[in-house]
Amino acid sequence: MELELSNITHRYGDVTAIEGVDLTVREREVVALIGPSGCGKSTLLSIAGGLLAPSEGAVYQQGDVPEGCLNPLTYVFQDFALLPWRSVEGNIRLVLADHKLPTREREERITQVLEQTGLADFRGAYPRQLSGGMCQRVGIARALAVKPAVLLMDEPLSALDAQTRALLLEEFVDLFARLSISSLYVTHNLDEAVRLADRVVALSRRPGMVREVVDIPIPVAERKDGDPVLTACREQLWQLIRNEAIAADQELTDGS
DSSP states (O other): EEEEEEEEEEETTTTTEEEEEEEOOOTEEEEEEESSSSSSSHHHHHHTSSSSOEEEEEEEESOOTTTSSSSSSSEEEEEETOTSOHHHHHHHHHTTTTSSOHHHHHHHHHHHHHTTTOOOOTOOOOOOOOOHHHHHHHHHHHHTTTTOOEEEESTTTTTHHHHHHHHHHHHHHHHHHTTTOEEEEEOHHHHHHHHHHHHEEESSOOOOOOBEEEOOOOOOGGOTTTTTHHHHHHHHHHHHHHHHHHHHHHHHHHHH
């Protein structure tokens, strides 16, 4: 399934947050959204997932959803959003509760995503017993349990320390490659964007508009830290957003 955003504009009162955005996430593709603070990345993600109706434009789902898909568009948040009184298994089970699945299929889905995310030995643990990285793995497992067509990821690594973020990023790379997952991935981190995405969409300062789309020409599985091509892509992205990021930061500092 492809996710197409067509001529998306959104206003909050008199403020235009994003304007005229056209964007497509193709099947088995990861698209990263970057841009200065306040450029509308999270707003655009909310519109893509149907949480927010755009002021103008439309979102289309083109093609067939994966076999067994219960929810075509599924979120992964930066704050994990786990229920503390439920175990790892219980948090995953929750997203299947409203679907009329045979008991055997429900249990198979839970076991499968626990194994896919390295959580099989922690199914009975509670969020308070887990590290931040492990909690985010639970969030990923919960999202995968419904077999989504597109994962909508809102800075899923930003709440983690640098070491955990680096480790989990590598796990994301491996997981996306093995499962051929499609994703629209919002991040401030350019290293994340060039390591994980097939294409990176750079948005302008508010109102957010597509400034440029940068293709990452190396297959994800072959990307290595320090690769000169990735370094060049990162520098290209930084030059695209640097001045606008400074201006956006100054706006926030001045309160204007």
